[in-house]
Amino acid sequence: MLVEVVVETLAMDQKNQSPVVILKDAMGDRKIPIWIGHPEASVIAMELSGRKFPRPLTHDLLANLLKGLKVRVQRVEISDLVENTFFAKIYLEHQGELLCVDARPSDSIALALKMRAKIYADSKLFSSEIDSLLAGAGGSAEPPSEQRADELRQFIENLDPKDFGKFRF
Numbered sequence: 190m191l192v193e194v195v196v197e198t199l200a201m202d203q204k205n206q207s208p209v210v211i212l213k214d215a216m217g218d219r220k221i222p223i224w225i226g227h228p229e230a231s232v233i234a235m236e237l238s239g240r241k242f243p244r245p246l247t248h249d250l251l252a253n254l255l256k257g258l259k260v261r262v263q264r265v266e267i268s269d270l271v272e273n274t275f276f277a278k279i280y281l282e283h284q285g286e287l288l289c290v291d292a293r294p295s296d297s298i299a300l301a302l303k304m305r306a307k308i309y310a311d312s313k314l315f316s317s318e319i320d321s322l323l324a325g326a327g328g329s330a331e332p333p334s335e336q337r338a339d340e341l342r343q344f345i346e347n348l349d350p351k352d353f354g355k356f357r358f
Contacts, residue, residue, distance in 0.1 A: 191266060191309040194221065196298060199234050210298060212267065212310060219315045221267065223275050229295035236302040248296070252303040259283065262306040265297040270314055 197213035197220065208230030212221045225233075232248045235241070245253060255262065260283045269276040277297040281288045292300075301308045 190312045192216075192219075192312050192315070194267070194308050194310045196233065196237065196302065196308070199230055199237060210295065212298075212308065214315070221310055221314055223267070223294050225295035229293075229299055232299040233295070233302060236299065248299045248303055251300060255281070255304065262300060262304040263287065264306055265292075265301040265308045267294050267297070267308070267310040267314060269311065275314075 193215040194212040195215050197211045200209050200211065201207070202209050202224065207224050208227060209222050209224050210230070210233060212223065213219070232246060242249070260281050263280040263282045266278045266280070267275055268278050275294045277292050277294040279290045279292050279297050279300060281290060298308060300306070
């Protein structure tokens, strides 16, 4: 089942100096943190702040091409999590036909923001699929995976953007 999400914030993971986009259930408090690259984070940050770069960047170029071709971004779906990697799909509509394109979540989110399209996440990403984020080498010093999964779920539910730090571009 798909759940509409919104970009709650963009933050910097202080531990590994990587940007994190936090998606929040539009109708609730559930959250999904997705670690992304710096270029995509900059595009998302600029879009969230309403700032424009003086010349078109790659995401601007794509948005301008789609608009020029009269293609509408119908929606973006954060669809899966496999081996700690999130997957996304962009649904494009042109003359009544729908095309689904595989894409990285960061690019999909940036494009959705630019094109004012809705973003959805598969409901499984709010719960059991998060367990795969905890998959690791294991070892006796580690808590059981069920306990680690519960701890991560609790962390995500109580996630506060202040836990990360401001993303600056």
